[in-house]
Amino acid sequence: MTCEEFSIKEAAQLTGVSADTLRYYEKAGLLDGISRNVGGHRRFTSTDLNGLRFVVKLRLTGMPIREVRQYVELVRQGDHTMDHRRSMLQSHGDRIRQQMSELSRCLEVVEVKLEMYDLGLRPTDEHDCTKRLASLLEGTK
Amino acid sequence: MTCEEFSIKEAAQLTGVSADTLRYYEKAGLLDGISRNVGGHRRFTSTDLNGLRFVVKLRLTGMPIREVRQYVELVRQGDHTMDHRRSMLQSHGDRIRQQMSELSRCLEVVEVKLEMYDLGLRPTDEHDCTKRLASLLEGTK
DNA sequence: CCTTGACTTGGAGCGCACTCCAAGTTTGTA
DNA sequence: TACAAACTTGGAGTGCGCTCCAAGTCAAGG
Numbered sequence: 088m089t090c091e092e093f094s095i096k097e098a099a100q101l102t103g104v105s106a107d108t109l110r111y112y113e114k115a116g117l118l119d120g121i122s123r124n125v126g127g128h129r130r131f132t133s134t135d136l137n138g139l140r141f142v143v144k145l146r147l148t149g150m151p152i153r154e155v156r157q158y159v160e161l162v163r164q165g166d167h168t169m170d171h172r173r174s175m176l177q178s179h180g181d182r183i184r185q186q187m188s189e190l191s192r193c194l195e196v197v198e199v200k201l202e203m204y205d206l207g208l209r210p211t212d213e214h215d216c217t218k219r220l221a222s223l224l225e226g227t228k
Numbered sequence: 229m230t231c232e233e234f235s236i237k238e239a240a241q242l243t244g245v246s247a248d249t250l251r252y253y254e255k256a257g258l259l260d261g262i263s264r265n266v267g268g269h270r271r272f273t274s275t276d277l278n279g280l281r282f283v284v285k286l287r288l289t290g291m292p293i294r295e296v297r298q299y300v301e302l303v304r305q306g307d308h309t310m311d312h313r314r315s316m317l318q319s320h321g322d323r324i325r326q327q328m329s330e331l332s333r334c335l336e337v338v339e340v341k342l343e344m345y346d347l348g349l350r351p352t353d354e355h356d357c358t359k360r361l362a363s364l365l366e367g368t369k
Numbered sequence: 370c371c372t373t374g375a376c377t378t379g380g381a382g383c384g385c386a387c388t389c390c391a392a393g394t395t396t397g398t399a
Numbered sequence: 400t401a402c403a404a405a406c407t408t409g410g411a412g413t414g415c416g417c418t419c420c421a422a423g424t425c426a427a428g429g
């Protein structure tokens with residue numbers, strides 16, 4: 088059992104966000120119960136750090152601040168909010184999968200466009216891959 | 229050969245962005261040479277529409293406005309900028325792939341967290357999937 | 370004790386990508 | 400020809416997520 092603690096700067100380095108952002112997150116209610124030493128400086132425990140790392144994942148996947156705050160608030164309220172939290176994470180998982188398939192569709196378009204460049208084709212050419220691009224863009228498959 | 233043309237409202241519906249956004253994109257240099265009818269109203273050709281659809285894909289995948297503008301400007305400058313454009317699209321493709329793998333890593337975390345909820349576990353439990361979550365968060369694989 | 374650097378707070382400022390508004394013009398239908 | 404709906408422009412406003420700043424406090428080495 089480790090009881091190591093970290094300054095805000097260390098916490099920032101360990102989670103890949105800036106110290107300013109950490110203060111902002113705390114103020115915004117995304118971080119629960121970060122304790123202070125006698126001088127009022129924040130001390131991040133490794134538990135805090137893992138909570139923070141999860142918050143960072145939610146943010147990286149586009150969950151809005153206000154929704155992360157709601158999730159953290161539900162955690163704070165205790166076990167009776169588990170169903171609610173689970174359904175939030177389930178919807179968020181769905182959103183992530185949607186983002187991924189959107190990205191994948193767009194990537195295909197970019198790759199077909201690159202194929203055109205590699206073949207030295209203009210968009211007006213009557214070529215298989217030009218047509219493929221057009222139909223991808225029009226969404227007419 | 230079709231020579232159909234579209235109003236700004238129709239163009240908006242056909243590409244999934246608002247008419248306001250279309251005007252904004254034109255002002256910002258993301259749309260090249262949208263012509264007007266006698267009364268000064270925009271007329272989108274299907275060529276315009278496909279250019280626009282490509283711009284929308286770039287935006288959907290997070291390319292900043294200023295970079296899309298640069299790409300469009302290079303297109304306008306003609307064939308001698310093809311190498312430059314190709315390399316822009318190649319880097320952007322790389323960025324899209326990075327986004328996708330980031331999303332995929334984050335999705336794994338969310339899914340393991342959900343597994344914990346389904347098993348009724350708290351983050352402090354000494355359980356296989358709790359540990360898996362912790363090591364995913366710490367990135368210690 | 371003194372200094373230097375890290376930390377604290379509240380609040381202002383910023384960059385981005387829209388989004389909306391006002392005032393006027395054009396278009397299409399009755 | 401009258402009128403509503405759709406369009407035009409320039410510019411202001413909005414929401415988001417930080418990011419920076421000033422003024423002061425705290426911590427650690429010499």
